[in-house]
Amino acid sequence: MFKISQDFAPPFKLIAPFFILGSLFYLFSSLYLFSFSVDDFSFADPKVISFAHLFLLGFVMMIIFGAMAQLVPVVLEVGHFGVELFYAIWPLLLIGTLLMVFGFLYSSALLPYGGVVVLTSMMIFVGEIFLTIAKVKKLTLVMSSVLISNTFLFFGIIFGLLMALSYAGTISVDISSLLKAHIFAVLGGYISITIMGLSIVLIPMFTLSHSFSLRPLEISISLMSVTVVLAILASFFHLEWLSIISYILAIVAMLVYAYLIYIIYRIRPRKENDIYAISLMFSYSSLLVSIIVALLYFVVGKENYLLASMWLLFFGFFGFLITGHIYKIIPFLVWFERFSPLVGKQKIPMLVDMIPQKSSQAQFIFCALGVSLVAIAILFNSNALIGAGASFLVMGALAFIRSVLYMINFKN
Numbered sequence: 001m002f003k004i005s006q007d008f009a010p011p012f013k014l015i016a017p018f019f020i021l022g023s024l025f026y027l028f029s030s031l032y033l034f035s036f037s038v039d040d041f042s043f044a045d046p047k048v049i050s051f052a053h054l055f056l057l058g059f060v061m062m063i064i065f066g067a068m069a070q071l072v073p074v075v076l077e078v079g080h081f082g083v084e085l086f087y088a089i090w091p092l093l094l095i096g097t098l099l100m101v102f103g104f105l106y107s108s109a110l111l112p113y114g115g116v117v118v119l120t121s122m123m124i125f126v127g128e129i130f131l132t133i134a135k136v137k138k139l140t141l142v143m144s145s146v147l148i149s150n151t152f153l154f155f156g157i158i159f160g161l162l163m164a165l166s167y168a169g170t171i172s173v174d175i176s177s178l179l180k181a182h183i184f185a186v187l188g189g190y191i192s193i194t195i196m197g198l199s200i201v202l203i204p205m206f207t208l209s210h211s212f213s214l215r216p217l218e219i220s221i222s223l224m225s226v227t228v229v230l231a232i233l234a235s236f237f238h239l240e241w242l243s244i245i246s247y248i249l250a251i252v253a254m255l256v257y258a259y260l261i262y263i264i265y266r267i268r269p270r271k272e273n274d275i276y277a278i279s280l281m282f283s284y285s286s287l288l289v290s291i292i293v294a295l296l297y298f299v300v301g302k303e304n305y306l307l308a309s310m311w312l313l314f315f316g317f318f319g320f321l322i323t324g325h326i327y328k329i330i331p332f333l334v335w336f337e338r339f340s341p342l343v344g345k346q347k348i349p350m351l352v353d354m355i356p357q358k359s360s361q362a363q364f365i366f367c368a369l370g371v372s373l374v375a376i377a378i379l380f381n382s383n384a385l386i387g388a389g390a391s392f393l394v395m396g397a398l399a400f401i402r403s404v405l406y407m408i409n410f411k412n
Contacts, residue, residue: 010069010083012337016408017090018066019330023404025058025097026319027397033374033390038381041304048307050104055314056186057097057118063322064194065089065125067329068146072132075142075201081131085124092121100164108168115164122157126150141214145197145221152189152228156182180235180243187313188250189228195321196221196257203261206276206328207268216260223253247298251291258284274352275360279324282368286316293379308378315371315393323363323400327355330407339412349412356406359399366396 032051040047069086073079080086099114129150133143159182166173200217204210227249234242261284273281290312297305331354339348370393377385 010073010080010086012333014083014086015066015069015333018062018069019326019404019408021090021094022059022062022066022322023326023397023401025054025062026323027394027401029055029059030370030390030393030397033386033393036386036390037383038377038386041307041378041381043303043307046104050101052314053097053100053104056191057093057100060191060314060318060322061122062090062093063326064191065093067198067325068125068129068194070329070333071198071201072129072143072146075140076132076136078132078135080128081135082128085128089121089125092117092124096121103164103168111164111168112161112170115161119157119161122153126154141217141221142197142201145193145217148221148225149190149193149197152185152193152225155232156185156190159185177235177238181232184228184231184235184246184250188224188231191318192254193221193224195318196224199261199321200264202325202328203264203280207264209264209268212260212263212267216256216263220253220257220260223249223256227253247294251294254287254291258287275327275355275357275364276324279320279327279364282364283317283320283324286312286320286371289375290317304378304381308375311378312371312375315367315374319367319371323367326400326404327360327407330404331355331410334407334410338410347412349410354407354410356403359403359406363396363399363403366392366399368396370394370396 029051032054036047036051042048065086069080069083073083096114096116096118099110099117101114103110103114129146133139133147136143139147159178162171162173163175163178163182165171166175166178196217200214204212227246230242230249231246233239234246261280265280290309293305293312294309297303297309328351331351335349335351335354342348370389370391373385373389373392375389376382377389
């Protein structure tokens with residue numbers, strides 16, 4: 001297990017807006033699915049592009065930024081360089097995300113403004129994290145992963161801004177070349193490596209696992225870093241053979257990471273299957289199925305296989321990994337700030353008491369059904385299954401929002 005200290009944790013009121021907004025964007029993304037039909041299943045369709053940005057910026061990035069605000073100083077055991085900057089990050093990310101979404105859907109003229117606002121938000125985040133890391137004399141593997149991932153994020157958002165400007169007609173660049181570089185830098189370089197690093201802190205902490213080797217983590221982070229660099233070079237120089245190598249390395253990197261998670265779960269002393277455990281089981285199962293479907297895409301060559309793979313990666317892997325951790329992170333932070341001073345003075349709740357059992361279970365069931373149905377709908381071009389899957393996801397998202405608000409406002 002990693003050493004965790006709460007001495008440098010920022011106040012919870014700083015982090016709460018990230019979690020609340022992230023849960024709302026999860027609902028908005030689910031509602032958005034009602035607008036899709038089988039004719040929209042294409043990576044070039046503005047609806048798909050808009051949906052991807054709504055989910056990744058509004059939900060995934062918003063939650064990750066909030067979690068990083070808490071975890072980075074705790075693991076580093078130093079205070080933030082400028083913790084007040086996080087009060088500016090979430091409003092800018094909120095505004096930028098909405099401008100990007102509406103820009104892709106209704107008016108490309110909004111894209112440069114949305115891109116600049118998102119860029120500003122992320123530059124503040126990246127700069128603050130780099131300056132906080134600079135206060136540490138020796139980096140651990142986990143914090144090295146944070147440094148690497150944020151470097152890729154910097155380049156990813158630059159590529160994204162250039163595409164947004166070109167999409168709006170402000171400048172002229174090769175969007176097809178930048179697109180692959182943008183996707184790999186953000187998904188592979190930032191989100192995947194961030195998840196690899198942070199989950200190896202959080203999962204052992206919440207499952208009490210220990211005495212496992214970090215060698216698989218080193219391998220997976222190294223492979224993913226090489227993958228992103230090769231993918232960017234392949235996209236700029238139009239080298240298809242290099243793209244294929246990057247795809248293979250990405251799959252191997254995720255499989256090595258999944259193997260490490262399996263080892264951690266196998267040796268865990270805490271065996272109960274609570275909402276956290278089953279969420280992670282579904283998450284990593286979705287990752288493996290996503291990889292299998294992606295491999296099938298290279299065999300059959302149909303775009304809907306790749307779309308289904310990305311869907312399972314987004315809503316299955318990213319979605320359940322994040323929502324599962326929310327059920328641990330929020331109660332822990334609220335308990336520490338609100339109840340830890342009362343230890344030994346009066347009866348205080350345990351962390352499990354702060355999790356709403358019915359709404360959390362409803363969220364898992366409805367969202368798991370929704371993710372599965374939409375994946376099948378994409379594979380077999382079924383409008384009826386899209387609507388059914390979206391309905392389940394909306395009900396699950398509402399239950400998730402209820403759970404988040406319950407945990408944040410929990411009183412003994």
